Structures are given as structure tokens and as C-alpha cells.
């Protein structure tokens with residue numbers, strides 16, 4: 002079977018003898034005799050294509066990929082917001098890209114100053130005593146944070162066993178706690194408002210074996226934990242420490258500060274809040290801010306400034322430090338990007354970014370609430386969670402809505418997360434989208450909700466969606482379990 006041209010493999014377009022170049026063979030440079038046919042690749046079936054066919058092939062492939070440059074990603078939690086091009090310009094400067102991580106600090110004063118400044122800005126924005134930029138992702142920031150909590154409690158001679166984590170938390174939270182040697186105690190959400198139940202926390206901390214709580218604020222339902230200060234006070238009273246998953250910090254920018262609410266340590270997801278590429282748990286940046294209590298345990302090295310000479314240095318002799326969590330000092334060019342974004346916006350701009358994120362999420366909430374059931378119908382922060390409750394009555398599920406949306410030209414929202422909401426559709430427009438784009442997204446969602454109410458809706462509109470794409474509905478479970486990446490398998 003021949004696929005349509007736009008989805009064909011390069012091998013299927015191959016014509017024997019076609020080449021991407023027409024240079025004469027260099028004289029006297031014959032290939033050495035074949036030792037083994039396999040090693041020389043004699044039997045490899047490589048595509049033979051002209052230069053133009055190769056260019057078109059890869060350009061076509063790139064167009065098949067949905068991207069933030071091409072359209073909106075209404076993903077909740079993962080946050081796919083636009084990363085301004087100026088970040089690439091500054092981080093691509095050869096003065097930064099040519100730095101060697103082992104260069105003596107006297108030669109890289111500018112880089113150290115940038116880290117120092119960024120740390121200080123983040124500490125100010127989130128209300129912490131200090132910040133480390135070493136972690137390479139949000140999840141690694143969590144790891145550094147919980148290790149610091151552990152080191153602190155061990156030094157107090159009160160190493161405890163348990164960490165409380167709300168059921169709605171991102172999966173990396175319990176994973177982190179377990180990796181750091183804790184037992185996870187899951188706590189629920191209040192039925193009336195989706196927030197952490199203080200009474201439950203009070204009951205669970207009576208025994209004195211709880212090292213702390215990992216709380217996401219705003220939480221993964223997009224709601225602000227209004228009792229965060231009371232929660233921190235309670236945990237501190239009971240001898241524990243408070244971890245805040247600050248992945249959703251963009252909703253708090255310039256509005257409120259977790260450090261002021263008694264949080265002891267919080268990681269930043271720089272990709273969500275400060276427009277760096279995500280890095281998928283790896284080569285990104287996930288700084289962590291700490292209260293005074295945890296400063297001695299910060300990962301090593303720390304960037305220090307001598308206020309007399311003005312010189313910047315790396316300090317490595319802190320005996321309380323949890324040690325390194327990343328090679329060298331983390332991913333420096335991510336820090337350049339975050340610094341660029343922050344300096345470009347300035348304090349007022351950051352606050353406006355936070356406000357716009359909240360405003361747009363509430364716009365979506367208001368536009369879609371007549372058509373979709375809302376998990377907790379109250380003012381939200383940066384994201385809003387709908388369910389498929391109304392559509393299910395007509396045989397249409399969340400996954401059908403998500404796939405149908407692809408044909409309307411939008412990436413689907415985050416689906417079936419958080420787990421505490423059945424059939425969840427979690428939408429985060431982000432502050433980088435214009436109102437007209439967000440409105441177009443809402444119109445597409447409304448159109449789909451209306452389709453779901455028509456007789457025989459599933460067959461008519463949803464079965465096999467997406468229908469406009471080169472590939473329709475695939476069996477995602479099978480694809481994940483039997484991953485086939487070679488052309489032969491096709």
C-alpha cells in the first residue's frame with residue numbers, strides 16, 4: 002500500500018541513482034576493499050533521493066508536528082506557553098555558549114553575576130531567603146527540596162518517616178518522597194472546594210512522625226490553597242516542614258509569595274513560569290527557593306558575592322550541604338533565558354503575566370461552563386478543570402472530545418488528570434495567548450459540545466477522530482506497549 006505523499010517515508014520516495022549532490026569523485030581516493038559486506042553497509046536499504054526531495058521530506062515532516070509556533074496548546078499542568086525569541090538571541094550569544102564549565106571563576110564573572118542576580122530575583126519574587134538554580138528540572142528541584150528537609154530533620158535528631166501528599170498532586174511528588182526514603186501518606190481533597198482538608202492534616206500529624214507536606218499551590222485543579230498559612234503553621238507546630246510544588250507559580254507572580262505563607266522550600270518550573278524550554282525532566286532548569294531554616298542545606302556549590310571586592314565565587318565548603326544534584330552548576334543557558342524574560346518584563350510585567358494567566362483561564366471557565374461540567378465551579382487561577390459528565394450521557398467521553406478537537410486545529414487539553422476528577426479536561430490558556438485565539442478555542446469546544454447533543458452523535462462526529470489528520474485514532478495503549486520505531490515494522 003502506498004501512503005499519500007505527505008506521509009510517505011523517504012524510502013518509499015526513493016528512486017535508484019538519485020543523489021543529493023553531483024560532485025565528481027575525488028581522484029585517488031577509492032574506498033578501501035570491503036572487509037565485511039555488513040560493515041560496509043552493502044545491503045543497507047538507504048533511500049536515494051535528490052536534494053529537493055530530502056528538503057521536502059523533512060519540511061513535510063515538520064509540518065505534521067503540532068507546535069507552539071503553529072497553534073495553541075491548552076494543556077493544563079504541563080504548561081506549553083510561548084518562549085519569546087529574544088531568549089534564544091541572548092542565550093545564543095557566544096559569550097555564553099563558549100564558556101567552559103571548568104573555567105576559573107575569575108574568567109566567568111559575568112556568568113556568575115547572572116546566576117547570582119537570577120537567584121536573588123527569584124528569592125524576592127517568591128519570598129525566600131535563598132535559591133539554588135542547580136536542579137535540571139522541576140522534579141529535580143523537588144528532589145533537592147525533600148533532601149534538604151530530610152537533612153535538616155536528621156540534624157535535629159528527629160528524622161521522621163512520612164510525607165503527606167494530596168491525591169491531586171503531580172506524580173513526581175510521591176516519586177520524589179519515595180526516592181528520598183519517605184513513606185507517602187495520601188490526603189484527599191475537600192468535597193466542597195477541592196482544597197486540602199486541614200482537619201485531616203491535623204489528625205494525621207498527631208503522632209509526630211510526619212516530616213512534612215508536599216502541597217501544590219495553586220493546586221492541580223487550578224485552585225488557590227487559601228489556607229496555606231494555617232497549613233504551614235500547623236505542620237511547623239507539629240515539628241515538620243512545608244514543601245510547596247511551585248510549578249504553578251505563574252499564577253502568583255507579583256500577587257502573593259509562598260515564602261510569606263510559611264513555605265520552607267519550593268521548586269520553580271522555569272519552563273512554566275519563566276519561558277525556558279521544558280526539558281522533559283532533563284536538560285531544563287528547576288530552581289528551588291528555601292526559607293532561612295534550610296539555607297545551610299542548599300546544594301553545593303552556591304554562588305557567593307564578596308561585597309568588599311564585588312567578586313563572585315563558587316562556595317563548595319558548606320559541610321551541611323546535601324551536595325551536588327547536577328553536574329557543574331546546572332543548565333546555565335536556561336538561566337540566561339529565564340533572566341532575559343524576567344528583565345524584559347520587569348516587576349510590573351511579571352505581575353501582569355500572572356494576572357493575564359488567571360484572567361484568561363477564568364474567561365475559558367465562563368465561556369464553557371454552560372456547555373461542560375466544571376469540577377469545582379469557583380474562580381480559578383491559571384487553569385480550569387472540566388469533566389465529560391454532560392457529554393457522557395450521549396456516549397461521548399473526554400478522549401473523544403480531545404480527538405475531535407484536533408480536527409478543529411487545536412492540540413487537546415490535558416485529559417484524565419488530576420486523577421481525583423473523573424473524565425477531567427484540564428485547560429490552561431497561559432498569558433501568552435491572545436483573547437482572539439482563546440475565543441477561537443472556546444468556540445471549537447462549544448461546537449463540539451453541541452455536536453455531542455445531536456442524535457447519533459458518536460457515529461456522526463466522534464468515531465475514528467481525528468478524521469482530518471494523516472492518521473486517525475490510534476490504539477494508544479498498544480502503541481505505548483508495542484512501540485515500533487523502524488520503517489520495517491510499518
Ligand SMILES: Cc1ncc(COP(=O)(O)O)c(C=O)c1O
Pocket residue numbers: 078079138139140141171173217221246248249270279281282283285287
Ligand atoms: C505540578 C507539577 N509538579 C511538578 C512537575 C515536574 O516538573 P518537570 O517536568 O520540570 O520535572 C510538573 C510538570 O511540569 C507539574 O505540572
